[in-house]
Amino acid sequence: MTGPIEFWFDFSSGYAFFAAQEIEALGTRVGRPILWRPYMLGTAFKVTGARGLSSTPLKQDYARTDWQRLARRAGLTFAPPADHPRIALPATRVFYWIEGQDAALAVRFAQGVFAAYYAGRLDTAELDQVAAFAGGFGLDPQAVAAGAVLPEVKARARNLGDQAVARGVFGSPFFIVDGEPFWGADRVPMMEDWIRSGGW
Amino acid sequence: MTGPIEFWFDFSSGYAFFAAQEIEALGTRVGRPILWRPYMLGTAFKVTGARGLSSTPLKQDYARTDWQRLARRAGLTFAPPADHPRIALPATRVFYWIEGQDAALAVRFAQGVFAAYYAGRLDTAELDQVAAFAGGFGLDPQAVAAGAVLPEVKARARNLGDQAVARGVFGSPFFIVDGEPFWGADRVPMMEDWIRSGGW
Numbered sequence: 008m009t010g011p012i013e014f015w016f017d018f019s020s021g022y023a024f025f026a027a028q029e030i031e032a033l034g035t036r037v038g039r040p041i042l043w044r045p046y047m048l049g050t051a052f053k054v055t056g057a058r059g060l061s062s063t064p065l066k067q068d069y070a071r072t073d074w075q076r077l078a079r080r081a082g083l084t085f086a087p088p089a090d091h092p093r094i095a096l097p098a099t100r101v102f103y104w105i106e107g108q109d110a111a112l113a114v115r116f117a118q119g120v121f122a123a124y125y126a127g128r129l130d131t132a133e134l135d136q137v138a139a140f141a142g143g144f145g146l147d148p149q150a151v152a153a154g155a156v157l158p159e160v161k162a163r164a165r166n167l168g169d170q171a172v173a174r175g176v177f178g179s180p181f182f183i184v185d186g187e188p189f190w191g192a193d194r195v196p197m198m199e200d201w202i203r204s205g206g207w
Numbered sequence: 208m209t210g211p212i213e214f215w216f217d218f219s220s221g222y223a224f225f226a227a228q229e230i231e232a233l234g235t236r237v238g239r240p241i242l243w244r245p246y247m248l249g250t251a252f253k254v255t256g257a258r259g260l261s262s263t264p265l266k267q268d269y270a271r272t273d274w275q276r277l278a279r280r281a282g283l284t285f286a287p288p289a290d291h292p293r294i295a296l297p298a299t300r301v302f303y304w305i306e307g308q309d310a311a312l313a314v315r316f317a318q319g320v321f322a323a324y325y326a327g328r329l330d331t332a333e334l335d336q337v338a339a340f341a342g343g344f345g346l347d348p349q350a351v352a353a354g355a356v357l358p359e360v361k362a363r364a365r366n367l368g369d370q371a372v373a374r375g376v377f378g379s380p381f382f383i384v385d386g387e388p389f390w391g392a393d394r395v396p397m398m399e400d401w402i403r404s405g406g407w
Binding site (some may be wrong): 058063176177207 | 254377
């Protein structure tokens with residue numbers, strides 16, 4: 008089979024940042040395209056009743072330790088804004104507006120958003136900042152800012168998230184390949200084993 | 208360093224079952240003793256506000272799928288009681304009563320509890336059943352049943368859990384080695400890398 012690996016994530020999910028660093032290389036290794044799918048994790052939290060890591064006692068301290076540990080091992084910088092997590096709805100809407108015109112460019116934009124947000128250089132919650140950032144990808148910031156709030160773009164971003172949650176997506180990162188769900192950056196190696204072997 | 212790997216778990220945690228299958232072999236490979244530490248995960252939930260996987264929408268369905276997937280890969284049977292998770296307080300207290308007399312026997316008992324509960328052959332919430340099960344380890348079931356409800360045994364089980372949560376333990380399985388926390392069965396390989404390398 009050659010179906011895509013769906014990569015569901017919230018730009019404000021630290022573990023999604025780490026998954027985003029390796030997912031395209033995995034896709035290349037196993038011969039599968041990656042379908043980048045930002046969504047608002049809060050959509051899932053409304054169904055699960057869960058809270059984000061960063062607002063959960065004990066887990067928030069562990070996550071901060073763990074993110075830095077993962078970053079040191081991978082040689083990455085992990086320095087999101089002090090008030091992480093920001094509500095990345097503007098970045099999510101801009102992604103889908105770009106995707107409507109150029110899917111490959113939308114992926115490069117998403118990778119850039121991860122890089123900039125986790126370097127503390129982009130507030131994904133501020134549409135003006137996100138639109139200006141998109142200018143670095145050859146897009147017109149004013150067109151981006153206007154496009155992100157078009158009713159059809161807002162609806163597409165919302166509906167894709169709702170549909171994902173209805174299919175059982177509840178975390179970030181969350182992958183679906185050949186109908187099989189894999190939750191968490193830690194599960195990427197097992198997902199690769201699954202794809203290579205055809206499952207077990 | 209040669210300090211122990213603390214292995215915190217709730218007998219009713221499916222992911223702890225999988226970690227329990229491999230943790231002693233890991234300890235042998237890296238030359239570290241394993242300190243088996245059952246506790247009531249509900250103690251942590253009171254602090255984090257989290258709920259168990261099995262009572263969380265979407266996550267519960269994913270976990271059921273994932274446990275069977277892990278079991279198939281490892282060649283294990285994963286068949287807990289239909290009303291899983293049971294409240295394993297009796298099994299936890301019996302563990303600490305046994306440990307007070309013979310720590311190695313307590314580990315074998317814990318491994319036996321995992322094997323029996325996840326084969327649907329033991330209700331860890333019923334002290335009479337747990338005491339009878341302990342009889343298979345050369346213990347007197349009546350002495351076990353009486354020992355598990357001694358005030359000092361009940362207090363020890365409770366206090367160890369409280370102290371763990373105060374140190375940041377919030378999940379199952381949850382490991383601490385040389386002061387470094389690792390949460391989740393998925394993190395066992397990274398913990399091994401950490402121990403072998405001395406950390407990074």
